[in-house]
Amino acid sequence: MIKYAALFTVLFCLNAFAQQSHHNLIIGTYTNSCASDGMYVYDFDTETGEAQLKASTKNIVNPSFLTFSTDKKFVYSVNENGNDSQVSAFRFYSDSGNLQFLNSKSSEGNDPCHITNDDTNVLVANYSGGNITVFGKNADGTIATYKQIMKHQAKRADDAKVEPSHMHMVQITSDRKHVVASDLGKDFLYVYKYNPNEKSNILELDQFLSFKKGMGPRHFTFSADGKTIYLLNELDGSLFVLSFVDGEFKVVQETTVVERKFRGKTSAADIHLSADGKFLYATNRGDANTISCFEVKPNGKLKLVQTVSTLGKGPRNFAIDPSGRFLLVAHQYSNEVVIFSIDSATGILTDSGKRIALCSPVCLVFE
Structure with missing residues (x-):
């Protein structure tokens, strides 16, 4: 009896270790340049760097940026598609990797290129539309009617005309007191006071930082x-x-x-810190x-x-796996994710030799 108990304990520990070394990886793609189903879910082994396809969506247009809900039960994506751009909600089933479509809403601005969320709201940066749209969230994870559209008409003192905004990223601070957003068109970085539970004035412009013209603020990350x-x-x-x-x-x-x-x-294009911040x-x-x-x-x-x-063309987005052993780069134009090994002591990257062949990958998100 003791032998069986010991064997059970060993098997349990091995299974737990195996689960810890396997994480779901969701990849968003462009669907209008080559044959793509939209979003793909892979089982990623953080011990070996191997990725195995688990599931994919069907008929989802250009899910070029994705974000998980805090509890990892839902995925929200932009659908970057000109005048017909939308944002979509999906129920995520971790075991199977399946993504169940829930609903979509107009992004209320053309070509959304970044999306984030918290327990209350979904925020979208619309690049061509030049605005930020704030949507409510329903209890079932679906996206509710938009609460606010934030657009700026500010111009520099030395500008003869108002330059168009190209909002490129929007992010909620960890204390949920502020929202920071980058404007590639105006070369501004905005800070808003964040009132997540309000019905309309969720974002209140607090200040902005002006950069030299032609720099193009794109992505940022916090310590x-x-x-x-x-x-x-x-x-x-x-x-x-x-x-x-x-x-x-x-x-x-x-x-x-x-x-x-x-x-x-x-x-x-993209910027990230290692998990240890080094x-x-x-x-x-x-x-x-x-x-x-x-x-x-x-x-x-x-x-x-x-x-x-990066060993490819168009390194649009990249992600570091939860173990910190690998860095994955999505190449939009060479249709491949290249997987690098990370030296934890020096930060130096080396080619692992591992690849994920995929049409126009642009966003990588680990569960």
Whole structure:
């Protein structure tokens, strides 16, 4: 009897370990450039870097950016499709990987390119529409009627005309007191007071930071304590370190993802910190197709460690797996996700040799 109990314990532990090393990975794609079903769910092994397809959606148009609900029961996606752009809600079944379509709403702005949510709201950044739409959430996970559309007509003092907004990212701070958004068109970074439970004035503009024209603020990420923002600018590849205390910005450092001898088109894309906060990674598309690794110093400033090829074209989005062992880069134009191994001590990336072949992958989200 004791032998059977011991065997059961061993098998239980092995099964638990196996479950811990396997995580669902959802990939959003563009469906109008090649044969794609929309969203794909893979079982990703954090021990080996292998990915096995579990499920995919059908007839979902251009789910180019995705976000999980806090409890991981729902997935929200944009449907980037010009005048017909929408946002959609799905029920996620972790065991099977199936995504059950729940409902869609007009994004109330063309070409949404970023989406985030909390327990109360779904927020969408509309690139061509130049606005942010705030939707309510129903108890069943569906998206409710929009509560607010936030658009700005501000212009610089030296501008002869109002430049169009191109909202590129919107993010709720961890304390839920503010929302930060990047405007690639106006070269602004906005801070809003966040009133999540209000019926209409959910976002109230608090302040904005103006950058040099033509930089193109795109994506940003917060330090774990929320007091530092790392901002990547698409058009010139500059990378800013900003202190963010009590809703106030201050520029701490400016660096770049563009190599000194590089000559060609720059199109910086995505930025993420490692889970331990020791390293920051950022991609550059255009003619470069590179990813840079920076060491994060104790004061939050950055020191370049490495810039390497992403081994594909159009590194749109990337993600670090929950174990921190692998970094996956989605290549929009070469139709492949390239999987790099991460040296946890140095942050340096090396090619694992593992790939996921997929039509126009653009967004990677781990459960």
